[in-house]
Amino acid sequence: MENLQLILPEIFLSLSIMFLLILGVFKNNSSKLIQNLSLIILIITAVVTFNETIGISNTKLFNDSIIIDYFSSLMKIITLLAAFLVLIISSNYLKTFQIFKIEYPILILSSVLGMMIMINSNDLIVFYMGLELQSLALYVLATFNRDQIKSSEAGLKYFVLSALSSGLLLYGCSLIYGFTGSTNFNVIANQLNSSEYALTLGIVFILVGLSFKISAVPFHMWAPDVYEGSPTSVTLFFTMVPKIAALTVFIRFLYVPFLNLIDQWQMILIFLSIASMLFGAVAAIGQTNLKRLVAYSSIGHVGYALAGVAAGTNDGIQSSVIYITIYVIMNLGLFSCLLMLKRNNQYYEKIDDLSGLSKNHPMLSLSLLIILFSLAGIPPLAGFFAKFYVFKAVIEQSMYFLAIVGLMSTVVAAFYYLRLIKIMYFDEQKEKYDTDHGFWLKFSLTASTLLILIYFIFPSQLIEVVSRINIIQ
């Protein structure tokens, strides 16, 4: 039991959640207190993770069902920080809709706990447990603005489709268990026999379930509706945090037990990646709602992250992690802008509402301009480097088709990002929006914009952070 300190972050987080629940029940009007406490808890958890586990390499706990290594620690810290930022900029939005309640931070904390378990998992059962914990919290979060019919619809839709995908995933798990006799990733790796096609079927089912969670095409149908219907702050959470965790599991699942079957799953991944990139780019063109547009854009971005995973090398994995990190920063900035489009206690989320923004709010539109060009992958902004690393890893493996299709779809995707810029800069102005935003909202917008803008000055740092990830020994 001497290794219990390695899961100290998880233990601390779960105890804190229980404490906050009790506090919320017994103390009236405690939503502000709980919000602040949750922020502190997230930071402490991140610090503890950093202190206790970042230097640990490849330690397994509880009958090898949990793995602690650099990769998992890093992804946990990114998840925690992303959740922290979501929580800190969402309070004004929630107050406007009078849904600033104690449940919101607690639900976010519990979904984060689920994700941390997912990231740690080295066993199908543990992985499933974490997945369900996070999903359950996310269902409720999607319906959080329950007075609005769209929000309820989003939650219900997400619940039904997610349950279906969980079913498929479990079926895949049971197939794999049936053929290898274990749920442990390492044992499965040793028991593999590639001639058994049913095993491949098991992988396919699990991939389907995971693709659903990260909304890769063709399992993306829920994303636009759910993103549109959910409260904007929850949409922000959806587009960032669960994807980090699911991508981690994606990588761990494919590269630990099934590395030897790479020929079988690489094709599937290339397909998922190409389909997501193309579909995300093409389908976003016709959108008129900003949140739906972001949904399609995030589908596209998942495609790029998967391209890195498909490469089948440590370089590919690292580029994927860089991609998702930069994507999180860009998305944070994008949503900070969305949360600023407020006038008379009403939020605007149609594309036309951006019209002529640059005349009334030059700084806001300049930030949005930089973020959008970065999302489109135009150098010298951070988004370009994200794509550059991914395609570097992909081309290293001579997967030219994937690289060329991916880069072509960036051109298509550039079209709808440019359309937003056109509406902001070239069109006639409308009424002004409020300018009295909270400090943290302004802070997150400024910080993310600056990071995107000056990333090219010090590109080595991020590479150095991820270069210690080596899943494939």
Added chain:
Amino acid sequence: MNFPILSSLILLPSVGALFLFFTKSNKKNNFTVKYVALFTSAANFFLSIYLWILFDQSTSEFQFVEQRVWIKDFINYKVGVDGISILFILLTTFITPLCIISVNNSIKERLSEFLIAVLIMESFMIGVFCSLDLVIFYLFFEAGLIPMFLIIGIWGGARRVYSAFKFFLYTLLGSVLMLVAIITIYWLNGTTDVVELYKSGVDIRYQNLLWLAFFSSFAVKTPMWPVHTWLPDAHVEAPTAGSVLLAAILLKMAGYGFIRFSLGLFPAASEIFTPLIYILSVIAIIFTSFIALMQEDMKKLIAYSSVAHMGYVTLGIFTIQQQGIEGSIIQMISHGLVSAALFLCVGVVYDRMHSRLINTYGGIVSIIPKYSILFMIFTLAALGLPGTSGFVGEFLILMGAFKDNFLVAVIASIGVIIGAAYMLWLYKRVVFGKLINIDLKQMVDLNRSELFILSCLAIPTLFFGFYPDPLINTIEVSISDLIDQYNFKLASKL
């Protein structure tokens, strides 16, 4: 020489832009804003003159090289100039201040944003011409899209949105393949350093595909027929200063890229694809000259003439003859001066009459004589009259072409005649003839700043027409060395 002169050239305009960014923009400050921008770009121009003075013409080695680790174990930030690139840097730093002076009359709103875009553009363009690493080159090459998109889109004419999108997407689509090629080169050779790559050469089996990937990007940027259609749209809709930047500097990036990368890195492939370039160039020269002949819109006419002129440039580059390549570079410099001046000339009458249509004008020679004289100089330079810089370039290109391929040279020479026809006809219809439109009588002649800009452009046009030696001396050694290298690599199958 420890002072990082090239990095200063790249950074100085951006610093000026940063300064403008923090200046509050209102009508009162427009004066300050303009002078800050002008001062920055003028300082940059003098710095580049200083660079030219220090430049050693007797060697083809890269000079003023700076190298810093940028992405560890992967990419170095490396810049340097040789005889080929230094002239383009001078052209850039020369044209930008003139652009900034010219905004007086044309840009009425959001002046400081416009100048920020122009200055950032200048930074990127200088970066393109002096980067000695493929990734750094790509970075600057692509980054230029952002300011240009905004210049066309925000300050452009009626169909600006369409043109801005067309410009952006066309060039982006062309460039992504180049990115694939750059990464491939990295995996083949383990470096993207141009100097190293010159030494080691690129595997001959991959050269054809890599050449085509680079070609797809440069052909769109040049622009070559049949992917030139974005250019007339972009030129017509862009504000005058934007057209000037586009014609004078942006189009030169591709010509420069052909010389530096296509010839330098892929000699075997260049040899194979020379007929393709010849055919496309000849079509561009003849076909777009005829199109130019039929244009009603002055800016469009000059835009099509740019395509034709760039046809000569690509033709000259792929003759792989000393004269041909020298001619191409001089033609690019000359075209940079002349087309910039012609767009400014159109801008002058547009600011007064708000029409670019040729048939609005006619018989203005007696109303605005100074303008007519300067316009004539540039018209004659555009058609390549001896005594103007246009002649030197075209003559050298045709000389190189005659050495390499007689038929192509003959056809290209016919293009010169058509070129003379459309330029002279344009001049005749605008300046001479009967004064029919009475509104024209109210036109005032060039004001001080316009006179200054156009004279600044006319002086080098004529000077280099009579005495091109300063240009030729600068590029001569670099080009002869480039050709030697090319032939050596071709012979040793590298």
